[in-house]
Amino acid sequence: MLKPDKLSLNIPATTKPRVVIIGGGFGGINLARKLSDKNFQVVMFDRQNYHGFWPLLYQVATAGLEPDSIAEPLRKMFGGDEYEDFYFRLVKVTNINPIARTVETVVGDLAFDFLVIATGTKINYFGNEQIKKYGFPLKQIPHALNLRSQLLQCFEQASMTTDPEAQQSLLNFVIVGGGPTGVETAGALAEMRKHILPSDYPGVDFTKMNIYLVEGMDRVLPPMSPEASQKTYKYLNEMGIIIKLSTLVEGYDGETAILKGGEQIKTNTLIWAAGVSGAVIGGLPEECVERGRYLVNEFNQVVGYDNIFAIGDVAMMKTPEFPKGHPGVAQPAIQQGKLLAKNLKRIIKKEPLEPFKYYDKGSLAIIGRNRAVADLPNNMHLGGFFAWVIWLFVHIMYLIGFRNKLVVLSNWVYKFFTYENSTRLIIRPYVRKGDRVSQSFINKYGGD
Ligand SMILES: Cc1cc2nc3c(=O)[nH]c(=O)nc-3n(C[C@H](O)[C@H](O)[C@H](O)COP(=O)(O)OP(=O)(O)OC[C@H]3O[C@@H](n4cnc5c(N)ncnc54)[C@H](O)[C@@H]3O)c2cc1C
Missing domain, CATH: 3.50.50.100 (FAD/NAD(P)-binding domain)
Structure with a gap:
């Protein structure tokens, strides 16, 4: 395998606005699926090459399912003609530079017009x-x-x-x-x-x-x-x-x-x-983060930025109904991803943005x-x-x-x-x- 210094992100230059999505989880894929090639160049970074369906992970751990059946390769999902101006890169994003408007990875930096942080959560051991x-x-x-x-x-x-x-x-x-x-x-x-x-x-x-x-x-x-x-x-x-x-x-x-x-x-x-806490990436000021999640407004814009967004588990959108942010389950991520796609299109058309309203479809758990x-x-x-x-x-x-x-x-x-x-x-x-x-x-x- 090549060392990182022998690699580069290799993303073609574009005249279209470039949307960089960090994370191909529930939020990231629902956003990317709805962004059209005509309007944007879309670049997705993930440290794994698949989208994982975490609700069934416990069945893999208890020998009920093989891992391949709860995951889908991201390149397969975004491989067709529909996604001609979509680029996936298997790499971890290590830093965000909001002033230069770039994200940093071990194989190089990439400039963005719009950045969407959809990194989900990391395990929280509460310091133990x-x-x-x-x-x-x-x-x-x-x-x-x-x-x-x-x-x-x-x-x-x-x-x-x-x-x-x-x-x-x-x-x-x-x-x-x-x-x-x-x-x-x-x-x-x-x-x-x-x-x-x-x-x-x-x-x-x-x-x-x-x-x-x-x-x-x-x-x-x-x-x-x-x-x-x-x-x-x-x-x-x-x-x-x-x-x-x-x-x-x-x-x-x-x-x-x-x-x-x-x-x-x-x-x-x-x-x-x-326990889990938000998978926050370095680079944004401290006041953007509260209890391990990015503080966002009703349009999922990270506070203080109009071109940096956070969706899903890593986002904390405080509302009267959810004063500590939405629950860390798949639906808020899916719904925020879909709405953000619409809102990005509205931004380039200079139309007013639609605020996020969570529709709670309910919760389920299986015991046996x-x-x-x-x-x-x-x-x-x-x-x-x-x-x-x-x-x-x-x-x-x-x-x-x-x-x-x-x-x-x-x-x-x-x-x-x-x-x-x-x-x-x-x-x-x-x-x-x-x-x-x-x-x-x-x-x-x-x-x-
Ligand atoms: C074991 C388990 C069981 C669950 N069960 C349920 C359930 O039954 N029902 C339910 O609704 N929800 C459940 N959830 C929660 C649900 O999976 C999350 O709410 C949902 O995945 C959030 O979507 P997301 O897009 O915010 O993040 P995720 O789906 O977690 O996706 C984040 C993606 O970002 C990538 N990433 C992170 N950091 C970086 C980085 N620095 N650079 C590049 N890529 C990065 C990750 O590899 C990952 O692919 C469960 C979660 C777990 C872990």
Whole structure:
């Protein structure tokens, strides 16, 4: 491979206004799809070459889906004739220079007329370096593959040890964070414990496998309604998950998780699903950023700039309804991306801009087979089978790519009848002492 100094961005000069989009996530792709070649040159930067469908990431981590089926290559999405003046570059943007109107990358700088920051979030360990070092995050595909291998290696080792303490530690799983990712991972693990592991590992007594779900707030699924939280609590309990509410994890040294109040749990696997903060890039003044997100006005313009925008998770648009910004879910990013495309066209036509108004389509979480919860518009709350069907339908609908829809659907149908999690392969993207996620892994795959 060539070193960065042998590369350049290689973007042709243009007479059209150049829109630079940092990030091909939900916000970035919905913006780029609606920008027309006639009016703009569009350049998208992403540090990964695919758009990830993160709501199904936990299924990759628990061997339910292969990673390729929850991601779509960005070059494939924007490869057709429709996108002749679109350029994708696989590179991380390291700095923004608002005065020179350029973005900086390791292979060179690029001037922009309009800049859209759609970088999403990074993992927030709340300053706990120990958990950062030893915990297993679940934010990107390499994390999910690493966690999948870890889980399966724990089961393999549990079948080969005669030391009861060591075996218990291998069979204890601590999931930190009772939001959708934590709940869905816990549910998927409980289903594996019931339907798959006893036949895969006949020598291991899986009644000893403990799944702990630790949440700092006083209910699971804090972003959803109290009704959804109550139902989820009940389902998790029925599935044998040990729930610890109003509890913080204070430390983890790779062997013992220490909970606030002193309780200790011996475990080889602590899954960190407890927090994210905006993936802010350096270069803009400090007053543009509040609590890790760019402050934007109702047109998604970063405060103080009329040609720099932020959309999605990294944007904080304060409104009377959302005084701390919109929720960090896919819909605000999708809707802001689509509206910004319209507004950029309005800017070049010198027309007035349309302010953003969030349409809340509801929230969903799945706990297991026939068990899901749904908060729908008009204060409707569903649980159980109907919510489960809605969850399946919505996720297939929003998944990008026909092939992905087909693969995921066929996997789910197959699983429904056979109870199989079919991708139970141990393939670690890297191996290091102790087989743990390492700083080099984080640096390489961007596990921040
Ligand atoms: C595990 C998980 C489960 C989730 N489950 C749900 C769910 O069930 N429902 C729901 O609505 N939402 C869910 N979310 C949240 C949802 O995925 C986000 O709200 C949504 O992705 C936000 O879109 P975005 O465009 O702002 O950012 P993202 O989709 O995260 O995209 C950001 C992109 O920017 C790129 N990037 C970041 N920094 C740089 C840089 N410096 N240079 C170049 N590229 C960069 C990243 O590689 C990424 O491709 C989940 C998130 C996670 C992590």
